[in-house]
């Protein structure tokens with residue numbers, strides 16, 4: 001299995017991404033979860049990460065608390081999407097599991113220094129503050145990262161927090177800029193693909209019909225998410241953004257994209273956090289990311305349902 005660190009700000013869709021990874025030990029070994037401030041403030045994201053590990057019955061996964069604010073700006077949160085707790089929808093108990101001692105950034109640095117080079121994949125599904133801080137603090141680890149598979153950005157689907165920017169990149173564009181310039185191979189799951197991974201009623205029923213606490217909790221989470229998105233986007237079904245990252249590790253053949261250059265706008269007030277992707281290859285800037293644009297949505301939901309049923 002691929003060894004991964006999930007860097008996250010749960011978030012209902014983060015929760016599903018984590019559950020999918022924990023349900024797939026043949027392909028994915030989650031060696032640690034690092035929490036970052038994003039959808040909700042840090043005390044809630046690290047708590048939610050532990051709630052999810054307990055729901056999955058995987059209380060041996062270390063969960064670390066990371067950065068509580070972006071590198072250069074105030075934190076922007078998304079309670080309007082995820083609810084006050086970040087995990088609104090199901091009624092899940094407070095975690096018994098403790099946070100692991102130490103800062104998430106130091107955990108990322110130490111792990112990359114101690115594991116063989118090229119064996120650790122980073123999976124950021126929130127703002128990129130923890131990853132960028134680790135790269136700034138310990139540039140020697142950058143070459144050791146096998147790959148970064150992240151959820152963030154948009155091209156044709158433009159923005160979901162401003163007209164130009166997707167939430168994860170918008171919250172910490174300076175961090176995203178560091179990550180996209182790092183030279184690490186990057187796979188990006190932008191809104192272009194996640195807006196095709198929509199939880200229709202039928203797909204949500206399939207989660208609920210699993211009949212387990214995990215299946216029922218996931219159905220309730222995606223229903224909560226749906227209430228937000230239906231009004232706003234006029235389409236049926238909540239987009240399952242973050243699970244695209246962990247599904248890619250299991251079945252990359254479900255996804256299609258292009259190798260392109262991606263740069264992050266950090267200066268303009270109007271377009272801050274925009275992922276400027278050279279989709280049509282109109283510059284000579286070298287490709288630095290595989291930018292995903294399409295998913296076999298039925299295959300994706302079949303995989304999710306099958307795997308969640310294992311927990």
Ligand code: BDR
Pocket residue numbers: 011012013014039078081125126151160166167168241242
């Ligand atoms: C991203 O922002 C968050 O609200 C979601 O968890 C996802 O990571 C989508 O723009």
Ligand code: CA
Pocket residue numbers: 008009010011013014039125126242
């Ligand atoms: Ca997220």
